Amino acid sequence: MRPLLTGLSVILLLLLNTLALIGPLLLIALGKFVLPGRAAKAACSRGVMWVAETWAELNKLIFAALLPTVWDIRGGAELRRDTSYLVISNHQSWVDIPALVQALNRKTPYFKFFLKQQLIWVPFLGLAFWALDYPFMKRHSKAKLARRPELAGQDLEITKRACEKFKDLPVTVVNYLEGTRFTPTKQAEQGSPYRYLLKPKAGGVAFVLAALGEQLDAVLDVTLVYPGQRIPGFWDLISGQLPRVIVDIRTRPLEPALWQGDYQNDPAFRRLLQGWVSRLWDDKDARIAVLRGEQRQSGD
Template sequence: MRRLLTALSVTLLLVLNTLILIGPLLLIALGKFALPGRALKAASSRGVMWVAETWAELNKLIFACLLPTAWDIRGGGELRRDTSYLVISNHQSWVDIPALVQAFNRKTPYFKFFLKQQLIWVPLLGLAFWALDYPFMKRYSKALLAKHPELKGQDLAITKRACEKFRELPVTVVNYLEGTRFTPVKHAQQQSPYRYLLKPKAGGVAFVLAALGEQLDAVLDVTLVYPGRQIPGFWALISGQVPRVIVDIRTRPLDPALWQGDYENDGEFRQQVQDWVSQLWREKDARIAQLRDEARVEAREPVEAQGLAGK
């Protein structure tokens, strides 16, 4: 019963926060289309970002007041709001997004996610995603592309158009290289060579780098770890069943060679990007193992200390 009451309270406050701020956000967003001149349009975009950051800060306050979750954020002390970043993270759960908000909101420019096109129809949130200029991606299966080759390359065109909007202001672009949330079933089906990760897809990050590389100042290599046996879902979070989340941030320089090439048509350049992604993923897999081992040791130490104290 306590978990249910906690979840209902958190949900109610999250919904109220969204309902209160969605109106101002959409009203300011209209200025991007109605106001004359680039300066006024940019001011409107900054206003939309400010409302979104306020919404995120209030959500953080709700979590802090009602949930026992400890957000163990490591690194990121040098983050700035006047520069652009590419965030590369492993992806396990809907809890990943609140974790990124905890780590980066009002420390970096507001997030830009690449979303599935179907999400534009989600009540309220779809409108908010539109107002925030989140790019909606339409994914095509290999079978469909074989029947309709004219669709090939449309994702790249969408990415480039979306990134054009990002050139006016600093931005934090989030890219999940796995393309989907990690599950043991998917891991087994892929026969992934990594212990805690699915196989990465280099194409998406290559498109972002091609469209936005000169604007990006660094890569924020984020490793998310949920200590325990199971990866928690969003219900577990809002019902108070997630005691701790580790957000490990490593700032990496971005080699200009990674965007100065043609990923689609230059095989040598494509291999260069894929090698960079593979090395990044090998290091991330090792980092997850290290963080999980540390968390297990920390979990045992209080028990051992209590046992010694009782002797």
């Protein structure tokens, strides 16, 4: 009964927090349409980010007041709010996003995800994504490109234009290289060579780097580890059944060579980026083994 009451209480408070702040967020975002001048539009973007960060900070307070979860955040002491980052993280659960909020909110610029263009039509969420300047990707399938080769590169140019607004403000972009949440079943189906990870997809990060590479200053290599043998769900978190989350942050340089190439048409550049991704994933798999070993020794 206690987990149920805790979960329902957290859901209610999260909903009230969202309803209280969604109106101001959308109202300020409207200013980007009606106010003239680049400076005024940039001020509105900063206002929207402030509301979003306040919403996230209040969610953190709700979690701290009602939940026993210990957020074991390691690294990141040098994070800056005036620096643009590419966050690369393993992906296991819906809890991953609250974990990133705990570690990064008001320590880096408010983070953004590249979204499929269709998501802009989702009721309420689409408006919030638009207000937060989330970039919407219009990517064509290989089959469509085979039928209409003139579309090649069009999706990247559209995304680059969507990211023009980030030239006025620092940004944190989150990219999950695995492309989906980890499960043992998916791992087996892939024949993944990694112990704790799915195979990474270099194409997604290549797209992000091609669109935003010049504006990004560093990579935040984030490793998320949960205690126990079972990957927790969001209900486990909000019902108070998740004792501990490890968020390990390592800052890595972003070499210009990683975004100054054509991933689709240059085999040498494609091998370069794939090699970088493979080394990153080798290190991450080894890091997860170390962190999980610490848990076993401590009895978590």
